[in-house]
Amino acid sequence: MRALGGFLGTALLLAAPSALAKATIVIVNGDGPATGFxxxxxxxxxxxxxxxxxxxxxxxxxQQVAAIWGExxxxxxxxxxxxxxxxxxxxxxxxxxxxAGPTNIFSSDDPSLDGGVPPSIFPKQKTWYVSSQTQRFASxxxxxxxxxxxxxxxxxxxxxxxxxxxxTADCGGLTWxxxxxxxxxxxxxxxxxxxxxxxxxxxxxxxxxNSSGSFPPMNEPDIWSYYLYDETSGMxxxxxxxxxxxxxxxxxxxxxxxxxxxAAVPETLAFPPLxxxxxxxxxxxxxxxxxxxxxxxxxxxxxxxxGVSGPLAYGSTGWxxxxxxxxxxxxxxxxxxxxxxxxxxxxxxxxxxxNAQDAGAIGLLLANNxxxxxxxxxxxxxxxxxxVLLMTQTDGDTLKSAVAAGPVDAALVRDSSxxxxxxxxxxxxxxxxxxxxxxGSSVSHWDTTAFPNLLMEPIINGDLPHSLDxxxxxxxxxxxxxxxxxxxxxxxxxxxxxxxxxxxxxxNNPGPYVAPGVKVTGVLTGLxxxxxxxxxxxxxxxxxxxxxxxxxxxxxxxxxxGSRSDGNGSITATADSxxxxxxxxxxxxxxxxPTSSGGGGCTAALGPPAPWLALLGLLALARRxxx
Amino acid sequence: xxxxxxxIIRAGAWVALALGVLSACNARPEDKASAGSAAxxxxxxxxxxRSRIQQGAMTLRSGERIRRITLRNxxxxxxxxxxxxxxxxxxxxxxNAPAAEAFLSASGSGQ
Numbered sequence: 001m002r003a004l005g006g007f008l009g010t011a012l013l014l015a016a017p018s019a020l021a022k023a024t025i026v027i028v029n030g031d032g033p034a035t036g037f038x039x040x041x042x043x044x045x046x047x048x049x050x051x052x053x054x055x056x057x058x059x060x061x062x063q064q065v066a067a068i069w070g071e072x073x074x075x076x077x078x079x080x081x082x083x084x085x086x087x088x089x090x091x092x093x094x095x096x097x098x099x100a101g102p103t104n105i106f107s108s109d110d111p112s113l114d115g116g117v118p119p120s121i122f123p124k125q126k127t128w129y130v131s132s133q134t135q136r137f138a139s140x141x142x143x144x145x146x147x148x149x150x151x152x153x154x155x156x157x158x159x160x161x162x163x164x165x166x167x168t169a170d171c172g173g174l175t176w177x178x179x180x181x182x183x184x185x186x187x188x189x190x191x192x193x194x195x196x197x198x199x200x201x202x203x204x205x206x207x208x209x210n211s212s213g214s215f216p217p218m219n220e221p222d223i224w225s226y227y228l229y230d231e232t233s234g235m236x237x238x239x240x241x242x243x244x245x246x247x248x249x250x251x252x253x254x255x256x257x258x259x260x261x262x263a264a265v266p267e268t269l270a271f272p273p274l275x276x277x278x279x280x281x282x283x284x285x286x287x288x289x290x291x292x293x294x295x296x297x298x299x300x301x302x303x304x305x306x307g308v309s310g311p312l313a314y315g316s317t318g319w320x321x322x323x324x325x326x327x328x329x330x331x332x333x334x335x336x337x338x339x340x341x342x343x344x345x346x347x348x349x350x351x352x353x354x355n356a357q358d359a360g361a362i363g364l365l366l367a368n369n370x371x372x373x374x375x376x377x378x379x380x381x382x383x384x385x386x387x388v389l390l391m392t393q394t395d396g397d398t399l400k401s402a403v404a405a406g407p408v409d410a411a412l413v414r415d416s417s418x419x420x421x422x423x424x425x426x427x428x429x430x431x432x433x434x435x436x437x438x439x440g441s442s443v444s445h446w447d448t449t450a451f452p453n454l455l456m457e458p459i460i461n462g463d464l465p466h467s468l469d470x471x472x473x474x475x476x477x478x479x480x481x482x483x484x485x486x487x488x489x490x491x492x493x494x495x496x497x498x499x500x501x502x503x504x505x506x507x508n509n510p511g512p513y514v515a516p517g518v519k520v521t522g523v524l525t526g527l528x529x530x531x532x533x534x535x536x537x538x539x540x541x542x543x544x545x546x547x548x549x550x551x552x553x554x555x556x557x558x559x560x561x562g563s564r565s566d567g568n569g570s571i572t573a574t575a576d577s578x579x580x581x582x583x584x585x586x587x588x589x590x591x592x593x594p595t596s597s598g599g600g601g602c603t604a605a606l607g608p609p610a611p612w613l614a615l616l617g618l619l620a621l622a623r624r625x626x627x
Numbered sequence: 628x629x630x631x632x633x634x635i636i637r638a639g640a641w642v643a644l645a646l647g648v649l650s651a652c653n654a655r656p657e658d659k660a661s662a663g664s665a666a667x668x669x670x671x672x673x674x675x676x677r678s679r680i681q682q683g684a685m686t687l688r689s690g691e692r693i694r695r696i697t698l699r700n701x702x703x704x705x706x707x708x709x710x711x712x713x714x715x716x717x718x719x720x721x722x723n724a725p726a727a728e729a730f731l732s733a734s735g736s737g738q
Contacts, residue, residue: 089670094709094731096667097718099674101703109684109692120691128696138687142695151697158674173710188716193706196720200704207702209677210723216696217682378715440730441704441722460706460718 023073023136025066025198026080026145028153029059036085036161037062047179054164057178058085058190062157064180065194069202072472073480075136080145081201082153088160090171097174097188098159100197103151104143105207106134107220123479128215128222130154130203133480155201159194182466192464196455199471203478204456205444210249213242223478228443229257229428249442252435255428258477261470265427268470269420270451273302273389275365275410277399278309282406289415290395295451296366296377296388297463298350307413308363308387310334314403320355321347331360334410336400339369339390349377353384363387363412367396376453378462387412422450429470432458446470483515485547495561500530504556511549518544518553530558664731671705672724707731 029037039055051057062083089096106129108122121137122129132154135142143152150156162169163176177184180191207222208215215221225238231253237245248254275290295302302308313333320327320337335356341347349366356364363386368374374390389412402408419425430447432440440458453461454469491503509515520542529539536542536555544553681697704720707727711717719730
């Protein structure tokens with residue numbers, strides 16, 4: 001790190017300005033005089049950014065990001081970001097835009113070393129969390145948040161100022177947009193990328209090495225490892241070996257198994273599009289579903305299930321560019337056009353879509369002209385109302401050949417039977433785990449099949465709104481919003497041989513956050529489930545539903561003692577959640593039942609406790625879709 | 628004979644040198660691009676280097692001991708960008724140099 005010396009003594013401290021902020025994110029300006037955030041170059045206010053200098057505009061964007069995250073999170077301890085805006089690498093064909101990440105991670109110490117000092121601040125013991133989250137648990141600052149050492153801060157961030165100086169640095173035509181209104185057109189929206197990078201800094205990242213599969217030092221998992229779910233093995237990363245994790249990271253089948261994200265998937269993601277060829281008499285092999293597609297940013301709606309259906313048409317014009325003249329009539333047909341054209345810079349995706357629509361097409365398939373994975377056709381065109389999708393070169397060739405051979409009927413549809421785009425059949429959101437080396441980092445991003453596009457995908461799309469979509473539910477899963485459920489229970493203290501007893505359990509959520517989708521599971525040893533009533537009417541596991549802050553759910557369960565047993569016992573009921581803290585979520589009920597030699601009596605009721613152990617583990621998994 | 632051989636060798640050396648210079652002057656654009664990308668890729672490698680880990684411990688006021696790992700540069704992700712064929716920027720977030728290289732070497736082919 002370059003020496004900042006005494007300058008930091010006068011460094012500007014900027015707190016997120018929102019009065020409604022539930023967490024305060026402090027941007028610590030790490031730049032020297034007249035550089036970076038202090039650049040005095042005059043600038044015209046743009047897109048709601050009131051700054052009149054380059055430095056002020058950069059700072060205003062960071063402040064806005066701090067406000068967005070501050071509004072979404074909750075912490076009594078300010079989160080500090082040591083930020084620089086400085087010259088970084090540029091070249092004619094690419095540039096480093098910036099970077100960010102947490103500088104410190106924390107874990108509970110091994111209680112056995114000190115004889116234990118319960119209760120720990122951590123929801124999960126011997127598990128690594130980023131510093132901002134750890135401080136949220138501790139309710140005290142663990143890092144000084146001052147000084148010239150980057151490690152004194154929760155997050156360090158560097159962004160590239162060279163994009164603003166094309167006269168001295170050639171960054172291949174890349175430029176920043178400093179407006180706050182997302183109208184970035186062909187520039188890079190700084191707000192979106194800082195929002196993304198702060199997400200990593202606040203805990204949206206795996207700390208496990210993808211190349212070695214090893215956990216951080218001491219071979220203890222990070223909090224992500226509890227929710228990284230391998231679709232093939234059905235295991236979570238914390239339970240896998242290092243080599244298994246390495247394989248999982250490139251398996252193409254890695255999902256997030258946190259209940260909050262899973263609950264949010266239906267309201268966040270859409271059903272995947274597909275091209276369903278229903279008839280092709282002259283090329284029967286073409287009749288199938290084509291799924292490797294990208295929906296154009298400007299596409300008209302693609303109906304669920306029924307879809308837009310009609311015969312495919314592949315005209316002689318191929319590209320569909322205006323310079324080639326109008327397309328032949330396409331009334332009621334789904335047009336296929338090739339990507340590219342005689343002059344690709346003057347023939348846009350939007351132009352092709354307009355030409356097809358004007359010719360009467362009811363849908364448009366763009367066939368890729370390179371073997372690369374499909375890209376998302378970009379552009380804005382409110383007048384385009386037909387579905388527009390881009391398919392692979394291979395699939396395009398197949399369909400074009402089929403059309404050349406004879407009539408082909410197809411439908412463009414969102415297929416609800418396939419689940420949601422970017423999620424598995426159980427609504428687990430998929431994480432990026434390509435089987436071959438691809439641009440973008442694996443594991444610590446959502447999969448690129450997610451639709452609509454998500455903030456934390458590896459490829460940051462130009463159509464992203466300034467929202468946190470599935471990121472916030474993931475933060476709930478990893479414990480940013482602890483739900484401290486408690487459970488109490490009562491019932492008969494003894495049961496005779498074969499006798500039934502009624503046990504009542506109450507799960508309480510003291511708040512301050514709602515605990516949605518509470519699920520109760522139980523393990524009975526020596527007792528037989530008979531029935532349940534109240535807020536749970538099924539055998540274990542049962543769903544209690546959302547439990548609002550300050551509310552509770554109660555259910556009664558009838559259990560039957562076995563015809564023979566080993567003596568007295570107890571029921572241990574545990575209500576847990578993805579972010580439960582403390583020990584209030586455990587209730588113990590003593591139940592005396594007959595001993596095996598009791599011959600149907602209740603002698604054990606008078607005997608010493610605990611020879612007949614009935615263990616009932618109740619696991620309440622809290623999921624919150626909304627705070 | 629030996630003099631002729633010497634002239635031939637000297638002439639060959641000059642031809643080789645000239646060809647080398649010409650070759651350098653006419654380096655293919657993609658070679659220059661690769662060279663330019665190398666600096667970006669190297670910067671990603673440095674920013675995502677996780678080898679400089681420091682371990683420590685802290686004691687909270689409650690008495691609980693907690694462990695701390697500090698990593699200079701942080702556990703960073705790096706955003707890289709290049710201009711797409713449609714004149715719009717393409718962005719990718721990477722945590723290792725090969726992923727950055729894959730992104731910068733990718734190309735599109737019009738709209």
